[in-house]
Amino acid sequence: MSIKLLLDKVHVEGIRTYEVYKREGGYRAAEKALKTMSPDAIVEEVKKSGLRGRGGAGFPTGLKWSFLAKPEGIPRHLVCNADESEPGTFKDRYLMEFIPHLLIEGLLIASYALGSNNTYIYIRGEYAWIVDILEQAIQEAKNNGWLGKNILGTGFDCNIYVQRGAGAYICGEETALIESLEGKRGNPRIKPPFPAVQGLWNRPTVVNNVETIAAVVPIINITGEEYAKIGVGRSTGTKLISACGNINKPGVYEIDMTISVEEFIYSDEWCGGIKNGKRLKACIPGGSSVPILPANLLLKTAKGETRYMNYESLNDGGFVSGSMMGSGGFIVLDEDQCIVKHTATLAHFYRHESCGQCSPCREGTSWMDKIFQRLEKGQGKMSDIDLLWHIQYNIDGNTICPLGDAAAWPVAAAIRHFRDEFEWHITHAAEAQTRNFGLAHYADPLPVVQ
Amino acid sequence: MAVQFSQDTMNKVQEIIARYPEGKQKSALLPILHLAQESFGGWLSVETMDYVASILNLTKIEVYEVATFYSMYNTKPVGKYVFEVCQTGPCMIEGSDEIINYIKDKLNIGVGETTQDGLFTLKTVECLGACGYAPMMQLGKHYKEHLTKEKIDTIIEECSKSASVNN
Amino acid sequence: MSEEIKKEAPKKFTVTIDNIAIEVAPGTTILQAARMIGGDVVPPTMCYYTPLKESGGKCRTCLVEVSKGSEKDPRPMPKLVASCRTTVMDGMEVKNITSERTLHARQGVVEFLLINHPLDCPVCDQAGECDLQDLSFGHGEGGSRLDFPKRTFTKHNIGPYIQLHMTRCIMCYRCVFAADQLTKEREHGVLDRGYHSEIATHIEKALTNDFIGNVIDVCPVGALTDKTFRFKNRVWFTRPEDAHRDCDKCCGKVTLWKRGDDVLRVTARKDQWGEVQTYEDGTVGWICNECRFEKKNTNDWVIEGPTNVSRHSIKSVNHYINMLKPKETIPDVMGRNPKLLMDIHDVSEVNDPSIKLSKINGPATSKTFNKLIENKE
Numbered sequence A: 001m002s003i004k005l006l007l008d009k010v011h012v013e014g015i016r017t018y019e020v021y022k023r024e025g026g027y028r029a030a031e032k033a034l035k036t037m038s039p040d041a042i043v044e045e046v047k048k049s050g051l052r053g054r055g056g057a058g059f060p061t062g063l064k065w066s067f068l069a070k071p072e073g074i075p076r077h078l079v080c081n082a083d084e085s086e087p088g089t090f091k092d093r094y095l096m097e098f099i100p101h102l103l104i105e106g107l108l109i110a111s112y113a114l115g116s117n118n119t120y121i122y123i124r125g126e127y128a129w130i131v132d133i134l135e136q137a138i139q140e141a142k143n144n145g146w147l148g149k150n151i152l153g154t155g156f157d158c159n160i161y162v163q164r165g166a167g168a169y170i171c172g173e174e175t176a177l178i179e180s181l182e183g184k185r186g187n188p189r190i191k192p193p194f195p196a197v198q199g200l201w202n203r204p205t206v207v208n209n210v211e212t213i214a215a216v217v218p219i220i221n222i223t224g225e226e227y228a229k230i231g232v233g234r235s236t237g238t239k240l241i242s243a244c245g246n247i248n249k250p251g252v253y254e255i256d257m258t259i260s261v262e263e264f265i266y267s268d269e270w271c272g273g274i275k276n277g278k279r280l281k282a283c284i285p286g287g288s289s290v291p292i293l294p295a296n297l298l299l300k301t302a303k304g305e306t307r308y309m310n311y312e313s314l315n316d317g318g319f320v321s322g323s324m325m326g327s328g329g330f331i332v333l334d335e336d337q338c339i340v341k342h343t344a345t346l347a348h349f350y351r352h353e354s355c356g357q358c359s360p361c362r363e364g365t366s367w368m369d370k371i372f373q374r375l376e377k378g379q380g381k382m383s384d385i386d387l388l389w390h391i392q393y394n395i396d397g398n399t400i401c402p403l404g405d406a407a408a409w410p411v412a413a414a415i416r417h418f419r420d421e422f423e424w425h426i427t428h429a430a431e432a433q434t435r436n437f438g439l440a441h442y443a444d445p446l447p448v449v450q
Numbered sequence B: 001m002a003v004q005f006s007q008d009t010m011n012k013v014q015e016i017i018a019r020y021p022e023g024k025q026k027s028a029l030l031p032i033l034h035l036a037q038e039s040f041g042g043w044l045s046v047e048t049m050d051y052v053a054s055i056l057n058l059t060k061i062e063v064y065e066v067a068t069f070y071s072m073y074n075t076k077p078v079g080k081y082v083f084e085v086c087q088t089g090p091c092m093i094e095g096s097d098e099i100i101n102y103i104k105d106k107l108n109i110g111v112g113e114t115t116q117d118g119l120f121t122l123k124t125v126e127c128l129g130a131c132g133y134a135p136m137m138q139l140g141k142h143y144k145e146h147l148t149k150e151k152i153d154t155i156i157e158e159c160s161k162s163a164s165v166n167n
Numbered sequence C: 001m002s003e004e005i006k007k008e009a010p011k012k013f014t015v016t017i018d019n020i021a022i023e024v025a026p027g028t029t030i031l032q033a034a035r036m037i038g039g040d041v042v043p044p045t046m047c048y049y050t051p052l053k054e055s056g057g058k059c060r061t062c063l064v065e066v067s068k069g070s071e072k073d074p075r076p077m078p079k080l081v082a083s084c085r086t087t088v089m090d091g092m093e094v095k096n097i098t099s100e101r102t103l104h105a106r107q108g109v110v111e112f113l114l115i116n117h118p119l120d121c122p123v124c125d126q127a128g129e130c131d132l133q134d135l136s137f138g139h140g141e142g143g144s145r146l147d148f149p150k151r152t153f154t155k156h157n158i159g160p161y162i163q164l165h166m167t168r169c170i171m172c173y174r175c176v177f178a179a180d181q182l183t184k185e186r187e188h189g190v191l192d193r194g195y196h197s198e199i200a201t202h203i204e205k206a207l208t209n210d211f212i213g214n215v216i217d218v219c220p221v222g223a224l225t226d227k228t229f230r231f232k233n234r235v236w237f238t239r240p241e242d243a244h245r246d247c248d249k250c251c252g253k254v255t256l257w258k259r260g261d262d263v264l265r266v267t268a269r270k271d272q273w274g275e276v277q278t279y280e281d282g283t284v285g286w287i288c289n290e291c292r293f294e295k296k297n298t299n300d301w302v303i304e305g306p307t308n309v310s311r312h313s314i315k316s317v318n319h320y321i322n323m324l325k326p327k328e329t330i331p332d333v334m335g336r337n338p339k340l341l342m343d344i345h346d347v348s349e350v351n352d353p354s355i356k357l358s359k360i361n362g363p364a365t366s367k368t369f370n371k372l373i374e375n376k377e
């Protein structure tokens, strides 16, 4: 049985509207928070819950909130990161599209806790119709006294605005997002100063992912302590996973972080197994930026233990034999997929999305993309594999923002785990144009490292 | 065509500017460029961008810089219907290549090109956040998901029809 | 508030760079501290420019390893940091040339900066005073691993003063900051993004705002050069002299780049880091367009004397201070003056000494010379 905190009501007819959402127990948390709790008490509650940022980095949310500078007389802002552009990730969209009031309620509570009177939702420009849904929800909330001036007679004022981006993955990076919200090019800022001190319009700012904000609602409802009991270790609460690729049931799932990867892929409750009875070859468990894992390392760690769907277990083995939870974009590849081609599309993606500010990322991503295109055309050279390795190595860690790392990791992992497939691409250039390398030994059990 | 927002749009512009603190009207640039693109033929001419600069009291180069950074702003004219097909990994797995090739053949245009009648433009784009419903494309404000060749046929037919009704 | 700070005993931070310790004021960056020490421990820079606010952090050539964060928090920093944008902490320990990691990363950065660079130094006016040349000489690899066509751009004309060669640009943003901070309205900027980002005006536009000429001085490479000096000479054949004039717009303090009495080029005065001088009163020696582009006669200027040029620079070849003229021995030995086998000026008009290069409009080619000589006759 699975616990659902965010999506439990998502299938209720009409949940998108205020009336139904309220009838189903909505805005109870907001009322509790604003009427009975102090802002600091809310921050404490979130700290207790162990909630970690759902945008990709997994930073403890309560801690992040407590870092917010509070200089006298300077307004503070909460910004909700709804840029969701990481390939494989489409969970925030689901939440906003189907249960928008959950986000609005979460934003209200978080704004109150952080003292943000003007809160912005920065949504990727392509989600144009979701802007309408959110604006509708905001209007309804306002009409019912949940937004605007003197909310519930507490003296707290809060407005929420939706800002549409215009097509730039980099604007998901929090400082680039702030720049974009200021009407500029989405060039990430050089840190420090951090947004918590100088963010939007140089004011203290917290940027949080949609799902992170939504999770605040159940935390207030059931208390942080109860929330922390769900899940395992430092992976508390529930997590939305957007599953796609060669599976029977692609979609958005809410899991508590105790289930194994194997169960997630094969159980009918979740992905429902690999499509067309094929076999699992590889998987990118947390959005395109995180390392790809071959089937054998995905289901079991290098120590031979079962791998679970949580922050720690997915990261078991570091980047040598593990991966990351990332944003929860779960991309499954079956035996017919070509790792080289798949990585090539990602290399192309990062080249397209680099803002171009810093030299390693601007030049490195395009260089890797060119090499991948050559490999794909069957004109690769054996030395290209090492060259790719060196380029990614020279990018990793040397850039302004983590996009550089995000571009380097998928290439590194693909070469690390699938080098023989790369080599085959080069030695069998003509054949590689007509068929894929196949499953090879990627699902075979590995010798266990002690 | 003189570049000038209608009164309705102008009200919307004022409403957007009011979302930000005094003196931070530059923040309205992205939303207003969206409005401008919708109002003036689906793309941003230099004239349009200069007009936006004058509304927001910005230098012209500030607007050009922003307009050329974001992939959703077209700084060149496009067709009435723009097919933006996603080609990133998860969509590729589900056959986006085939869809792109099919559209190319059917409309007899390459990627980035517009049909002679000015109706259709084909673009390839990067992940649009619909990976579970692949292959997919964006058409105007909405997504078309789980694409098949038959679906493409229907979409093209519908677009052509509604274009001829409007003319 | 500021009074209070002054009253407190000035607190100093101790920072150790490549095992050399120095005391600096809080707020100093690692780069500034390293420059105070001087010598080899100074990280190379391509995008940071002291007089330009917000500059730095982009090129990543100045990356260094922080092996100890501070006295209070001695943990090393996990990633290499941009020394130009990282302020020191008390007790910080930094490794520049003593860190393998730093040197390796820097080599990588240099390679990235060079892969799309045209390497057209033989026809580039910046050659001889180009930071990228120095950088690749000091830190680069011998060969290139890029076997793809290099990036190209559509050429744009940005007016009579400034020549733009986009292929040489390293996207340091210095010219953007300079235009923002020195001119009345910035008219050029960074367009497009990522691999295709370029310095441009979007519309064909001449950059003529006063003080815009300073972008030539801040550009570390030959992407922005002086059109009035274009192809007139190699910088190492010209002789730099400090000079000044009364100017109501700028400080009027410049360096003249001369050939004979001919003023070929005027630039702001640079300090030892290649940046425009900051004078003792804190003003920065930016110069106006008039001083830079219009004053090409020696008598426009009061000459102060030869510019100090580092002995290590190629430009020092024309540095005549205290140079002894070698004694002519031939007349003594032969009893007559030597006969020239051929006088180059008899067979070619190029570089005819009677022609003033500075008076030629545009680049000087053999055609220009021929025409001038015809006119003279």
Ligand SMILES: Cc1cc2nc3c(=O)[nH]c(=O)nc-3n(C[C@H](O)[C@H](O)[C@H](O)COP(=O)(O)O)c2cc1C
Binding pocket: A052, A053, A054, A055, A056, A057, A058, A059, A061, A064, A081, A082, A083, A084, A085, A086, A169, A170, A171, A172, A173, A174, A175, A207, A208, A209, A210, A212, A213, A401, A402, A403, A406
């Ligand atoms: C290149 C890049 C893209 C990112 N994209 C997103 C995104 O689309 N959505 C998101 O919530 N966070 C994204 N992030 C993470 C944000 O920078 C930031 O960590 C996050 O919004 C913090 O929210 P959280 O603590 O609630 O996770 C991205 C980071 C990087 C470096």
Ligand code: SF4
Binding pocket: A170, A187, A188, A353, A354, A355, A356, A357, A358, A359, A361, A362, A399, A400, A401, A402, A403, A404, A405
């Ligand atoms: S790493 Fe890439 S995206 Fe990030 S600042 Fe540098 S160039 Fe821009």
Ligand code: SF4
Binding pocket: C168, C169, C170, C171, C172, C173, C174, C175, C176, C199, C215, C218, C219, C220, C221, C223, C224
């Ligand atoms: S033109 Fe010169 S100053 Fe401007 S960004 Fe390029 S390299 Fe830097």
Ligand code: FES
Binding pocket: A087, A088, A089, B086, B087, B088, B089, B090, B091, B092, B126, B127, B128, B129, B130, B131, B132, B134, B136
């Ligand atoms: S990969 Fe196509 S929508 Fe994500």
Ligand code: FES
Binding pocket: C044, C045, C046, C047, C048, C056, C057, C058, C059, C060, C061, C062, C063, C082, C083, C084, C085
């Ligand atoms: S000089 Fe420091 S990053 Fe360029």
